[in-house]
Amino acid sequence: MFAQATALQPALPQNLPGAIAALKQELNAVILAHYYQDPSIQDIADFIGDSLALSRQAAATQADVILFAGVHFMAETAKILNPSRTVLLPDLAAGCSLADTCPPAEFAAFKARYPEHLVISYINCSAEVKAMSDIICTSANAARIVAQVPADRPILFAPDRNLGRYVMAQTGRDMVLWPGSCLVHETFSEKKIVQLKVNHPEAAVIAHPECEETVLRHADFIGSTKALLSYVETGDRPAYIVVTEAGILHQMQKAAPDKRLIPAPPTNHCACNECPYMRLNTLEKVYLALRDRQPEIVLSEPLRLAAWRPLERMLAMS
Ligand code: 13P
Ligand code: SF4
DSSP states (O other): OHHHHHHHSOOOOSOHHHHHHHHHHHHTEEEEEETTSOHHHHTTOSEEEOHHHHHHHHHHOOOSEEEEESOHHHHHHHHHHOTTSEEEOSOTTOOOHHHHTSOHHHHHHHHHTOTTOEEEEESSSOHHHHHTOSEEEOTTTHHHHHHTSOTTSOEEEESBHHHHHHHHHHHOOOEEEOOBOOTTTTOBOHHHHHHHHHHOTTEEEEEOTTSOHHHHTTOSEEOOHHHHHHHHHHOOOSEEEEESOTTHHHHHHHHOTTSEEEEOOBSSSSSTTSOTTGGGOOHHHHHHHHHHTOSBOOOOHHHHHHHHHHHHHHHHHO
């Protein structure tokens, strides 16, 4: 019985990066990876980026297959933008705690209370929520997009209240906020960051806008993952306290090997500054997804079209 079960296990090649490269060529596939992926995945990706850059890559790629090393809403966005491609996500359970805070039925009821409002949704949401939105934004372009909305048009912003508050402060616009948040970015301890600042006065604090306001007020720079990476690369400080998911440190260290990177600590002694959803993807699962051409992202055409419109608006506005 046991021997039979073992025999059914798919055999994995010794050289996974080599086997992945061969499958990529065979399928005419491209691997897009977010900065929060495990370094082993970042190292075999064709393109690494933040949500905005990855969306642009997905929309423009000529590859037949997009292997999306990220979370579900990112792979779903790739399918919405480029429906004739096969989009694979190594682990379908790679969701997003922030997207999960905004169930479509509850969002529909909330939106109905604000019929005059323009709905701007952060890309970290389901296709159903995108379909109920007027414009999508990412952390890289949220303030720019909100600033383009006529001043007399009220705005409903979903689902991240922390990004929403940050954008309100940046633009001076009042907005109705859906009360969602990310469990990784809300775990950073203000107390420990202040202590780190005291211990490392030479370091700049850099943070992702999904962090709470109490943490953001200690930041010297706030931006999307790509913006944080560029800040470290071009900045003149010798050290950086990095307040976002720890996967980004891999590219930061490569881009600026002479700079010291200090990951901001979470409230507990856990690995909570790693996104548990992003980290569900592994090199083994990337290989298996390409080998078996699954798990594949599938969307109904009416839903895809409804979610595509606000995404197209974002790409045109940013
Ligand atoms: P970026 O927009 O910086 O890629 O952030 C995505 C994300 O999921 C942050 O938690
Ligand atoms: Fe979602 Fe947070 Fe993970 Fe980003 S870090 S994918 S917002 S759970």
